[in-house]
Amino acid sequence: MSDKVLFEQRGAVAVITLNAPEKRNAIDLEMVRGLHDVLDRLLGSDDVAVLVLTGAGDRAFAAGADIAQLKERSSPDALAAINASIFKRIEDFPCPSIAAIRGYALGGGCELAIACDLRVAGRSAKMGQPEVGLGIMPAAGGTYRLPRLVGLGKARELIYTGRVIDADECLRIGLVNDVVDDAEVLPRAMALAEEIAARGKLAVRLAKATMNALARPNEGLAVSMESVAQALLFDSDDKHRRMAAFLERSRTKAPRDGGSSG
Numbered sequence: 080m081s082d083k084v085l086f087e088q089r090g091a092v093a094v095i096t097l098n099a100p101e102k103r104n105a106i107d108l109e110m111v112r113g114l115h116d117v118l119d120r121l122l123g124s125d126d127v128a129v130l131v132l133t134g135a136g137d138r139a140f141a142a143g144a145d146i147a148q149l150k151e152r153s154s155p156d157a158l159a160a161i162n163a164s165i166f167k168r169i170e171d172f173p174c175p176s177i178a179a180i181r182g183y184a185l186g187g188g189c190e191l192a193i194a195c196d197l198r199v200a201g202r203s204a205k206m207g208q209p210e211v212g213l214g215i216m217p218a219a220g221g222t223y224r225l226p227r228l229v230g231l232g233k234a235r236e237l238i239y240t241g242r243v244i245d246a247d248e249c250l251r252i253g254l255v256n257d258v259v260d261d262a263e264v265l266p267r268a269m270a271l272a273e274e275i276a277a278r279g280k281l282a283v284r285l286a287k288a289t290m291n292a293l294a295r296p297n298e299g300l301a302v303s304m305e306s307v308a309q310a311l312l313f314d315s316d317d318k319h320r321r322m323a324a325f326l327e328r329s330r331t332k333a334p335r336d337g338g339s340s341g
């Protein structure tokens with residue numbers, strides 16, 4: 080299994096850690112494969128009642144899809160919906176999942192967090208969908224899951240501006256369930272997981288499946304539209320120019336404003 084995804088079972092709780100802290104846990108293909116491997120392994124297991132997903136290090140849950148890889152992707156890759164597929168697998172996984180967030184959860188990192196059933200954030204959490212600053216759009220569920228959580232008006236504001244918001248605002252708009260000190264994020268997520276794990280396993284799973292069915296009656300169109308729209312953007316000059324600028328700034332270590340600028 081890839082060392083970009085760590086897995087540990089603590090009682091009935093499976094703790095899954097994105098592990099590329101030097102890249103702020105940016106989600107690359109190897110990490111996506113690692114997540115699929117962990118879910119494959121867990122699917123047949125009857126011992127797991129809750130998944131807890133977190134990021135290694137104290138700087139980020141995940142700073143989004145790997146921009147160096149994204150820059151090289153073209154329209155067929157967008158249509159393959161690589162990140163959207165793994166996030167949907169997490170959303171559809173039979174047992175509930177909890178994102179334990181410290182630091183940045185941006186772009187695909189925010190989309191991974193909102194594919195989970197619940198979110199516990201540390202005071203350092205910074206969440207947002209900065210994709211438009213890179214000439215692309217959220218295309219791993221951001222356009223349909225974010226409105227469900229925070230309402231269409233707030234989702235529009237976050238997606239059109241690419242603004243990154245702090246933990247208090249995340250809590251205020253319902254993007255996270257709870258905010259605690261950073262040191263308490265994993266313990267709080269584990270306590271919540273154990274509280275759920277103590278309930279009837281089948282009852283919790285069926286409640287999850289029922290709420291998922293209720294939450295997304297007409298989602299199919301948005302899912303297809305998201306990847307087709309991203310396919311157009313993946314081949315655009317604007318995307319190439321903006322992503323090259325991000326990577327160049329990274330190379331020269333010039334300051335940037337959270338990835339939301341061009």
Ligand code: COA
Binds near residue numbers: 101103186210339
């Ligand atoms: N893809 C690829 N690499 C990324 C990345 C991403 N999404 N996010 C961070 N990194 C890399 C940086 O390039 C840098 O690499 P380097 O050490 O080789 O130069 C390293 O991670 C550390 O990032 P840095 O920007 O120096 O850390 P920071 O703590 O000052 O800032 C962020 C953190 C998250 C604000 C900043 O990295 C950022 O804006 N990332 C992109 C966020 C984004 O736009 N995500 C949406 C992608 S679709």
